[in-house]
């Protein structure tokens with residue numbers, strides 16, 4: 001049967017490639033850095049430029065579609081999913097890596113709930129998933145790891161950008177518990193989307209994080225599930241992409257072990273009113289790297 005979303009997804013892949021070119025070019029020059037919700041939540045002009053490039057390009061072709069974009073939300077746009085086709089965009093996932101020219105940088109585009117695209121531009125890897133039609137990297141099918149013993153697993157996570165000591169303590173308690181399961185190792189790519197694509201690729205058995213945003217994980221969630229993986233909330237049950245909490249694992253078995261291990265907490269939701277979402281903005285400043 002013909003796929004009504006195929007050409008839309010082809011367009012998303014083409015924009016992701018274009019976004020990757022802009023990011024690669026910017027990596028060769030100066031990057032102007034400012035901060036958002038905390039002194040370590042970084043943003044650059046390239047994040048904003050790439051988001052505008054993506055939104056303009058989609059709007060020209062699909063004028064009725066809606067958007068949730070990381071930098072548009074930071075500028076005050078709403079973060080609400082409706083019944084209209086909605087693109088969820090993270091122009092640069094791994095901005096800290098980008099600022100430091102460190103390894104992995106991705107651009108992510110998700111059209112709820114039809115397809116997800118994550119482009120890792122430095123290594124030129126295009127991860128794609130179409131609902132019900134599998135997940136791929138550069139056209140090759142993806143399959144999660146079959147390892148169900150968490151003691152034989154690599155688990156990915158990140159430390160996030162909240163430096164409230166109470167939050168940091170909880171993150172470290174979880175990390176300690178995970179290490180002592182024990183697991184073979186803990187890794188972090190610096191990009192939530194890439195961590196999830198590593199789960200989809202079978203390189204790591206699971207990824208968990210509290211503090212991510214819907215644009216970090218929307219596209220990669222479909223990639224994980226289409227590669228045979230599972231998504232779960234950190235306290236078990238269905239994942240809620242607006243809740244800023246996620247486990248993406250190769251199996252229910254591994255995900256449920258992590259549920260018993262993670263010290264859960266609840267950051268302000270992405271779809272909360274902006275006044276409830278905003279943290280500290282007293283540190284706003286620009287500097288060149």
Ligand SMILES: O=P(O)(O)OC(CO)CO
Pocket residue numbers: 042070090092093094095096190191192193211212213216
């Ligand atoms: O680099 P970004 O888009 O801020 O995302 C971070 C998490 O919020 C890394 O995944």
Ligand SMILES: [Mg+2]
Pocket residue numbers: 090092093094192215216
């Ligand atoms: Mg991100």
Ligand SMILES: [Mg+2]
Pocket residue numbers: 047070090091092093094095
């Ligand atoms: Mg980003």
